Amino acid sequence: MKNVIKHSKKILFAVAMLTVLVGNAKDKSSALKKGLIKTALTIDNVKEGNLLSIKDQNGLTLYKELIVESGTYRKGFDLTALPDGDYFFEVDKDIEIKTIPFTVKSNKVVFKKDEEVTVFKPFVREKDGFVYISKLAPNYASLKISIYGNYNNDYQLLYSDKFENLQTIEKAYKLETGSYKIVLNSDNNEYTKFINN
Secondary structure (H helix, E strand, O other), X not given: OHHHHHHHHHHHHHHHHHHHHHHHHHHHHHHHHOOOOOEEEEEEEEOOOOXXXXXXXXXXXXXXXXXXXXXXXXXXXOHHHOOOEEEXXXXXXXXXXXXXXXXXXXXXXXXXXXXXXXXXXXXXXXXXOEEEEEEEOOOOOOEEEEEEEEEOOEEEEEEEEEEOOOOEEEEEEEOOOOEEEEEXXXXXXXXXXXXXX
């Protein structure tokens, strides 16, 4: 009787394992039937906290992910599932934003390597009552700086500067003790920084 129970348990275990294997095999074959094609994306020199997005030609975010590990980022994407059109990957790092454009047409993905763009963000730091603003602009992008003071929760414009036709922009502002909002416009992007000193 013990042998019958022991053999029955083995048979039940084998049937359960076979069911799991058949179930997994069925899932894999259906994925292959759908024509799952992954595009490998590799980005060097990323840091934990950088943001990766996929956007359409209108700038609408379709996917975003925070990078969780510094170093080299690697991931496969099924971009063929997107409707025909123009898209781009955007990698938002500490001081730069890199865009990697691609087109989807008839379930084919074509990367536009010659249209990749890196835009350098303005960098703001505060030390000893001074605010230092710098920006690298290799393509002579303009930079507009607006500094607002907070007076009873009402921000009033204190300074406004615009820089053009420069590749390196550096500016320092002396600020009294208080609360400030700094708005920087460059490369069709707006950056806001709040400072309490």
